[in-house]
Amino acid sequence: MKRILIPLAAVPILLLLAYGFWTDPRAIPSPLVQKPAPEFRLTSIEAGAPFALADLKGKGIILNFWASWCYPACYEEAPLLEASWQKYKDRGVQILGIVIQDNEANAKEFMQRFNFSFPNALDPGSKVSIDYGVYGVPETFFIDTQGRIVYKHVGALTPALIDQQVQTILKGS
């Protein structure tokens, strides 16, 4: 009777490997969710004006990391970002764009192409990107009015997602 149990010894390892099908080895969960958003101070590309998180207390913030070489995802979500900015800018939401590993000429071209009217800044040395644990583009952080990160999204945004997260970040006010 005991002998029948011997083949079952293989089961745990098979189950573990099967579990592997449900996980994505490339997705890194962010430890910054539900934590205060790291401070930064950059200079915006268009206006040359300072661009800092501290100045935006009390607003819900959508912080989007993008790059001109990020094809096709950033190109897909760019019009959506600008549209969302038009929709929510008077509702206490601020959209900020940070350009990672790119140069000014390409960034300006991208911004002009999609008529970005919200502030964007280059991130020299990727300091802010590293501070936010960014490992690819595009990535978007939703920060509420108290300055906490409520959600991080990897990949292109969708309208439904933006609407849902905007509600969450404005809930505090």
Added chain:
Amino acid sequence: MRQRLVLGMTFASVLVLSAIAYAANQQALEDRVRDIASDLRCVVCQNLSVADSPSDLAKEMRNRVREMVEQGKSREEIQAYFVSRYGEFVLLSPPKRGFNLLVWGLPFVAILVGGGAVFLIVRRWSAARPGEQARVDPAYAERVRRELQDRTP
């Protein structure tokens, strides 16, 4: 006159020594940066460390490490910083606590258990044959063994 000479020489040697110390320190700095960076995972690569990876983000992570080393941060502080941003995933070697002790401990446990088992088995098997063989001079036996070996294919 002699005073000035001594002063001049002291000043010169201080300069020289500082230069050497600075160069050594730079080298030491680079070594420290490499050392810490080689325990961090390059998050955009497959299984490479931040020290080894040729990618741009890795280079910038190295720069951040260098900055923090220059600020006097310790290895633990630097690792804690990256973990707070990227999660435990960014450590290329699992920290030796909690559940991770399994991966650090089990291999040695396995070897000890295996070695112990072999020892017990070998003892049992050699005890099964308690009879003594005829006493032969070991050196002679060795030579015979060698020659036999050479003759037999």
Added chain:
Amino acid sequence: MIATLGHFILFLALGVSLYAIMASIAGASPCRPEWLASSRNAVLVLFCLVTVAIFLLEYALITSDFSLRYVANNSTRASQVQFKIAGLWGSLEGSILLWTWLQSLFSALVVARGSASDRHDPFLPYATAVLQAIAAFFLLVMTFAVNPFAPLFPVPPDGRGLNPLLEVTDMLVHPLLLYLGYVGFSVPFAFAMAALITGRLSEEWLRLTRRWTIVAWLFLTGGIFYGGWWSYRTLGWGGYWAWDPVENASFMPWLIGTAFLHSVMIQERKRMLKVWNLMLVTLTFSLVIFGTFLTRSGILSSVHAFADGPVGILFLTFLGLVLFSILGLLAYRADRLKGHGELDSVVSRESAFLLNNVLLVGICFTVFLGTIFPLLSEAIRGAKISVGMPYFNRVIVPLGLALLILMGVGPLIAWGRASLHNLERNFLRPAVFALAVTVVLFALGIHSLEGLTALCCAAFVIGTVGWEFFVSTRTRMAMTGEGALPAFLTLLLRSRRRYGGLIVHLGVVVAVIGIAMSSVYKLETEATLKADEQLTIGPYTVQFKALRAAEQPTHILVWAALDVSKNGKPIGELRPGERFYPNQQTPFASVAARYGFREDLYTILSSFERDGSSATIKVMVNPLMAWIWLGGLVILLGVIVAVLPERRLALLAARRGAQASERSPA
């Protein structure tokens, strides 16, 4: 047309392999020669069918027939012909077809050799059935999941091409070596299963498959070394082994295969360890399947992974079937497997071999644990962690060193009873030699603890092997009056297994010396240089002259011209670069290096300013790196010596004996 024909042939082949399984089992017991003959024919027919399928796919690749999706994904019109051919194993579907072909080839060889002898072989039918079952699985995967002959419509004007990293000569060698090794191990596995099924658990099945095991091991070893060499010259991070999950997947069967090679020697001489050997060989094959599963399932992120869709589930199912069959058979035959173990003394070569097994299996366990631990951690803790190079190096290096010492001590101990007194005498000379070498190395400037330990152990092994060669040759010279070289060669040929094995050990030691020195004394530096600026590393000075770009047929190459001098004397130019391909987001490194016996000077272009004003260069000096690859070649030599065919050998030996007796007065 080729698409439908090819797919049909695969279906047919699947049917033939299923028939072969049933015919073998039907003819197995009681022995029914007609069924066995029929199954033998089926095996040969299967080989022909799969060969035709291969020809079809190669034809499509060479003629750039993009109506097949596989051809469009793995070649372009502009590719050179050898890379079109190599496109066969460039990605998933084709690699499975290649595996199937090798499986069918080896099955055919097994039945052809089997029927050459007129003895009725009780193992052959079941072994055939097992080999055919494996082939049937791979055919199933191709006919129902990932069809290499899948059509593509509309037919594109040009293909996407192989991944640029793979369009190199290495691609013609590395996968083939590995697959030959993997599939090679299926033969001893099949015979082991046959032994379990028939209940004939004596040494016959070992004897029948000894040569298969050694040859499979040789190919796997070659594939692993070659992979490291390829990585080093191409990937541009300066290393050769990253403990990537798929690298580990090839290393694990190698470790168990090596353990098996050693412990069969105990079973051959002492008829012990039956269960253990069966477990080792079935574990080797299970790890081969586990490795294929890892590569193709996408559950672990890796450089090699080429995963997709249902293939992962199919391979997991197959792995499950394999494990259940093995364990089920072992449980079924449990009572017949109780070996009678007898040893003459605790100190004996048998014990050394057992210890060797413990270490090798222990290292394999460590690699396995480290590879799946991230998955385990995520499943149990929900936390994503990494287990990478620092972990593996830290844990495995001490185990490796222990194994190294054992490699030196093992051959010194006699089979059966070995007195400690004897052991000490044999041990003393090499130990003294090792110590002397260590002192000399220390004096020469090698002060690293890890380096000295590794080199001390290596010297010990060299001492034991060298002394053995020396004494035996000297004895033979005294006996027969031959010169040194003829005496040594005759010894080699007469005790092929022992001396072949010793040469393999020497090869391992050479490789270990290379590994130790190149990692401990590696020099590395990275700097951003403007025109005519230079950096120094060790005795070398590297000066950046200019940045250039050149357009190649498939990519744009940007390279930096570097003037290199050593100890002040200019020694040439190196041109590290980056290759930009239209389909790829990131560029590929183009390594420029001077490879040498003493050290390698290795340069990479990390990044550059677009206007060519500056370039960031990374330079490394890797001492004794070439010794690793040389060690691999010595291992190859040793295995060849060990498996040289009997007849030719006896002729050679007889001829030398005749010459010797002519020379010396009788």
